[in-house]
Structure formats: C-alpha cells, structure tokens
Amino acid sequence: MNAVAQATAPAAASRMAWLRRRPMISTELLALLASLFFTVACNYELWHTLVADLHAHARLVVAVFVFVTALQAFLLGLVLGRWTAKPLLTVLFATTAFAAYFMGTYKVYLDPDMIRNVLETDPGEASELVVSGLVLPLLGLAALPIVALWRLRLRRRTLLRAAWIRLAFLAGMLLLAAGGALLAFQDLSALARNHREVRYLVTPANYVASLSKVLLATPPGPAKPLQPIGEDAHELPRASGTRPRLLVFVLGETVRAQNWGLDGYIRQTTPRLSAMKDVINFPDVESCGTSTAVSLPCMFSPQGRHAYDAKMIRSHQSLLHVLQRAGVQVLWRDNQSGCKRVCDGLEFESTSNAADPALCNGKRCFDEILLSGLQARIVPDGRDRIVVLHMLGNHGPAYYQRYPPAFRRFTPTCDTEQLGDCSRQQIVNSYDNAVLYTDHVVASAIDLLRNQPGYDSALVYVSDHGESLGEDGLFLHGVPRAIAPSQQTHVPMVMWLSPGFAGQQGLDLACVRDAADASASHDNLFPTILGMFEVQTAIYDPKLDLLRRCKHA
Structure with missing residues (x-):
C-alpha cells in the first residue's frame, strides 16, 4: 500500500463510521415525529387559548392533542417521500418557527386575511418585524430540528412494500384522529362550532391552509381587469356660478x-x-x-x-x-x-x-x-x-x-x-x-x-x-x-x-x-x-x- 493510500484509509474509515452512526428511520416515523414536534413545540398559543381563555378540561385538551397530531401526521404522510421529506420539512420547520414567534408575540390568528396581509406587506414593513427576539425561536424551532433532520438516514424499501406501509400508516393516523375526536366528541364539536377561529391557531396547518385559500383565489398570471360597477353614474350639473368641488x-x-x-x-x-x-x-x-x-x-x-x-x-x-x-x-x-x-x-x-x-x-x-x-x-x-x-x-x-x-x-x-x-x-x-x-x-x-x-x-x-x-x-x-x-x-x-x-x-x-x-x-x-x-x-x-x-x- 502506498503512502497516500495509507494516509487516506483512516479518514475514509472514519467517514464510514460516522455515516453508520447516523440514525436510520422510516419516512412514516419521521412524519409522526415531525407532527409531534409541531404540536408540542410550535403551538403555544393553541394550548394557552384552550386552557387559559376557554378553560378547556383535561379530556378536551388530550382529545385536541391526539386529533391534531394524528391529522398533521396524516397530511405529512401524503406529501413526504424519501426524496422530498427533508426539503419539505426544512421549509416547514423554518416557516413554522416564524409563525410560532409572531403568534406568540402578538397573538395573531393566521387566517386567510392575515396571510393576505403578509403577502401584501412591503419590504419596509417586513423589515420592521425582523428583530433580535427572533433569534432564539429560529434556533430552537428551526435550526436545531433542521440539523437533526439532515443527520437522519431514511430507510429504503421496495415500491410495493413502501406503498402498503404508507397506506397502513395513513389509515392508522385517520383511526387515531377519529379516536381522539371520540374521546371528547361533544366538547370538540362545540369547540369547532362556537370557536371556529381556534383552527387558525393550529400550526403549521393554519398558514398552509390559509395560504392555499389565498393562492387559489388569486390565479397566477396578470391580474384580471376589474369588473365595472356604476356604469350609469353621472354628476348632476353644478349650479351656475359655483366653484368646482x-x-x-x-x-x-x-x-x-x-x-x-x-x-x-x-x-x-x-x-x-x-x-x-x-x-x-x-x-x-x-x-x-x-x-x-x-x-x-x-x-x-x-x-x-x-x-x-x-x-x-x-x-x-x-x-x-x-x-x-x-x-x-x-x-x-x-x-x-x-x-x-x-x-x-x-x-x-x-x-x-x-x-x-x-x-x-x-x-x-x-x-x-x-x-x-x-x-x-x-x-x-x-x-x-x-x-x-x-x-x-x-x-x-x-x-x-x-x-x-x-x-x-x-x-x-x-x-x-x-x-x-x-x-x-x-x-x-x-x-x-x-x-x-x-x-x-x-x-x-x-x-x-x-x-x-x-x-x-x-x-x-x-x-x-x-x-x-x-x-x-x-x-x-x-x-x-x-x-x-x-x-x-x-x-x-x-x-x-x-x-x-x-x-x-x-x-x-x-x-x-x-x-x-x-x-x-x-x-x-x-x-x-x-x-x-x-x-x-x-x-x-x-x-x-x-x-x-x-x-x-
């Protein structure tokens, strides 16, 4: 073995050992873990509103926790694949960190009107919202989970096996969401009926759904001409000798x-x-x-x-x-x-x-x-x-x-x-x-x-x-x-x-x-x-x- 090979062999072995030490998980487990992270770490305003403002009892809080976590995991299971999981979750972690910070700081609801405000904000307004207080939320809710995410290895499966496991996961999450709803169905339905605004506190589902509504209501391309109103409008003549208004x-x-x-x-x-x-x-x-x-x-x-x-x-x-x-x-x-x-x-x-x-x-x-x-x-x-x-x-x-x-x-x-x-x-x-x-x-x-x-x-x-x-x-x-x-x-x-x-x-x-x-x-x-x-x-x-x-x- 020549000198170059002898020098590079330990480094290559070290890299292989580092790669082997990277945890390997399934995409389904990643979706569930990401949903748990969002529910626990990024939904302070949801839990505070339920407990402090609406005085929800423990069973309702548990029911909401299970329902939200399972439903978000189901939705993630629909879009996360072996090649798409890391890029999509990276975007979600970063965006959700911003959302959680502004919701917690100003207690805003991320409904379609608020998302429309965000999209129409000019650079001057946006720059005033970028403050030093963002550092810790971005570090804890975005940077650390993103680093952990990219440290993971995602398990490979054959196409048929992957399809069956994914279907089973999706069915399981739907059953879990249904179980959470049934745990306190009467109270949960009353919450959905009487406090519909609470759904805009569920992060990241709130801004994703609201953004979708806004984008669907605004087709791509040049804005359509506004439809006319008041086509019969005319001013009555001013009295003789009067000045313009x-x-x-x-x-x-x-x-x-x-x-x-x-x-x-x-x-x-x-x-x-x-x-x-x-x-x-x-x-x-x-x-x-x-x-x-x-x-x-x-x-x-x-x-x-x-x-x-x-x-x-x-x-x-x-x-x-x-x-x-x-x-x-x-x-x-x-x-x-x-x-x-x-x-x-x-x-x-x-x-x-x-x-x-x-x-x-x-x-x-x-x-x-x-x-x-x-x-x-x-x-x-x-x-x-x-x-x-x-x-x-x-x-x-x-x-x-x-x-x-x-x-x-x-x-x-x-x-x-x-x-x-x-x-x-x-x-x-x-x-x-x-x-x-x-x-x-x-x-x-x-x-x-x-x-x-x-x-x-x-x-x-x-x-x-x-x-x-x-x-x-x-x-x-x-x-x-x-x-x-x-x-x-x-x-x-x-x-x-x-x-x-x-x-x-x-x-x-x-x-x-x-x-x-x-x-x-x-x-x-x-x-x-x-x-x-x-x-x-x-x-x-x-x-x-x-x-x-x-x-x-």
Whole structure:
C-alpha cells in the first residue's frame, strides 16, 4: 500500500463510521415525529387559548392533542417521500418557527386575511418585524430540528412494500384522529362550532391552509381587469356660478378611537383638530375589518360589511372608478403599501422614492410628505376632484418611527420594534405620539384646503382599523372580525366642510353635527362620498348617506 493510500484509509474509515452512526428511520416515523414536534413545540398559543381563555378540561385538551397530531401526521404522510421529506420539512420547520414567534408575540390568528396581509406587506414593513427576539425561536424551532433532520438516514424499501406501509400508516393516523375526536366528541364539536377561529391557531396547518385559500383565489398570471360597477353614474350639473368641488379623503392607518382625543380620551392627542370649531367628529364608527387588506377594499365598495363578499369586492371596481366615470378627477397619493387595487388604472403617486431630508430617512417618510407638492397637483381646471391620502399612520410595531422628534410628547417611549422589551405604558406613549402626529397632518391638510380660492373644499378622515396595545395579551391587529376586540374595530372619523361646499350641498351643518353622534361605519363612506359629489347611480344607497337627511329640499 502506498503512502497516500495509507494516509487516506483512516479518514475514509472514519467517514464510514460516522455515516453508520447516523440514525436510520422510516419516512412514516419521521412524519409522526415531525407532527409531534409541531404540536408540542410550535403551538403555544393553541394550548394557552384552550386552557387559559376557554378553560378547556383535561379530556378536551388530550382529545385536541391526539386529533391534531394524528391529522398533521396524516397530511405529512401524503406529501413526504424519501426524496422530498427533508426539503419539505426544512421549509416547514423554518416557516413554522416564524409563525410560532409572531403568534406568540402578538397573538395573531393566521387566517386567510392575515396571510393576505403578509403577502401584501412591503419590504419596509417586513423589515420592521425582523428583530433580535427572533433569534432564539429560529434556533430552537428551526435550526436545531433542521440539523437533526439532515443527520437522519431514511430507510429504503421496495415500491410495493413502501406503498402498503404508507397506506397502513395513513389509515392508522385517520383511526387515531377519529379516536381522539371520540374521546371528547361533544366538547370538540362545540369547540369547532362556537370557536371556529381556534383552527387558525393550529400550526403549521393554519398558514398552509390559509395560504392555499389565498393562492387559489388569486390565479397566477396578470391580474384580471376589474369588473365595472356604476356604469350609469353621472354628476348632476353644478349650479351656475359655483366653484368646482375638491374632497381630500385622508385614509388613516391603525388609529383606534380609544386613543383619539376628540372621542374623549384622557390624553389630548388631537389638540389641533379640537381647536378647529368647524371640524365635525364622529365618535361611534366601526371598521369593516381589522386589517388594511380587508378594510381598504371594503370601505370603497358598495357591499361594505353589511353585504360583505370578499371575492366580489376584490374583483370589481371601487368608489373611485365610479367617481371617475361620472367626471370627477381622481388622485391617489400613497405613503403605505399601495391601494389594494382600489385605484387600479387611476392616477397614483407613491412616496416610496421621495427624498425630502426633513421628512424621509431613505426607508420611510413621515406622513407630511403626502402634503408636499399637493398644491401643484390640485390647480383648478373647472373639474371636481377627489384626492386620497393614504397614510402610514400608526402602523406597528415601530410606533416610535411614525412621528418626528418634535412630537415625542408622551414619555418614556418604546423605541424598538420588539414590544416585549417595553412596558405597556411605553408602548402606549409611542402610540399616542403617533396619534398626535396624525392630528397634525390632518389639521395641516384642512389648513391647506381653507386657502383654495378655486374650489369649494371638504375633507374626510377615517382610520382603516384599530390596534390592540396589550389588552388581553393582544398586540397589533388582524384578529378575525367575528371575535375582534373593540380596540381593533372602533375607529376615529372626522369631517370638515368649507362654507362654500356646504352651501353647494344645501347642508345644515348643525344637523350634520347632531347626526354625527349616531352610530356609523365604513359602510357609510361609499354613498356619502357619492352624495358629496351629487353623483347619481343605481348603486347609490340614500339610507347610508350620512349627510342626506341634513340637506335642504
């Protein structure tokens, strides 16, 4: 034996010995072990909700444990093969680690609406969620199991033997799932019937099923053209000698009524708007959804929440298309993640490339950027106009980045995206400072409109949804609408009408102020704004127009 062979022989023997020491298991056992790992290590929110919130007894908890583990093992058994098991489980371990972290940190439900939010999140929003707190979950729930996974060897079998064993495994898992269900069938069926949202806590089944629903509802390829609505829409002629109308619709983000100064909050978070005696506040307004992906398309649709149909809303044109068809010029200015197709084909401006050093830091801009250059975009030309300003507002968790230093009035603040590192009061302080800045931006927009001699102007501000700030352990938003707390659905809304605009409409402003105390919702926006431009169409619902009863005959 030559010297080279003598030198390499021990190394080769060592490698063979290392390979022999790698455990060998069947793909079926791997599926069961992976399911057990997911059930035990990645479903804290499921078990916490069952025990602490729903007070489930031990038999029901055991039944859920057996049912979930067996069902997930069955599903894994359908897709895991000798060559696919490791790549697929690697993806599942990594993705589930992220899911478990965000569910545990913010107590979110991974339903289709939340998954749609994730898919539509822009890079700036996504980067704010990548924090140091992710390190340990990724290490424990992803890195370690992935290393162990790739250390394993999967047993080889003949095709026929593999098929019979796989069928037996699948049948066994179905029987085990059935046994788990029968262990506490009455309670389990009551849980499924009365607390359907719990299924969106079962990880990874929740995000896999929700992602599938979203993808199936969104066929690949270019988006289909939106189907038209309000094709009969037309504006009534303005009275001779009147000026064109200008409405600025300020679409707020994640501001809740509970922290809105005009709604009686203990802190004065709306000092400028409160000082404007001609601003009309609506204290009892409900949002359509608990996320931008739901509320934004909904509030611009004729269906709204009262006739909610997500597929119809997303496949049809919006209020803005109806206005444009009737002759109103439309402009959408965005400091967020887009208009969710509400403004498809209409004039759109994004602040993503804005470079104002006073308002932008290279990643984000403060919301005053929406007013920058606006005067040049609304030069009167005889036509009516609506301008939508889509704010970044109070989008969390980085509340401290939503306002300039001059608005850091409530201290100490939570100056990190990792809310777990802050006290609840610090979180609330940062959130309130962001509300204070929203007040400043909206009031500045009203000041701009007061000085428009070429228009009769008006402004409407409303938030798309609210936010949880630690109540009942909840943070951020996106809880399924059926069980969402009021903090996520009760939103602020204000309206300002110039004397000329009110005069054109024949509006009794005292009547409007009185009517503002009644309950309202996002459903009122579609007909109210059509009415403000005196647009006639069959899809206009006068019963939902907030201003109609205050117009002189």
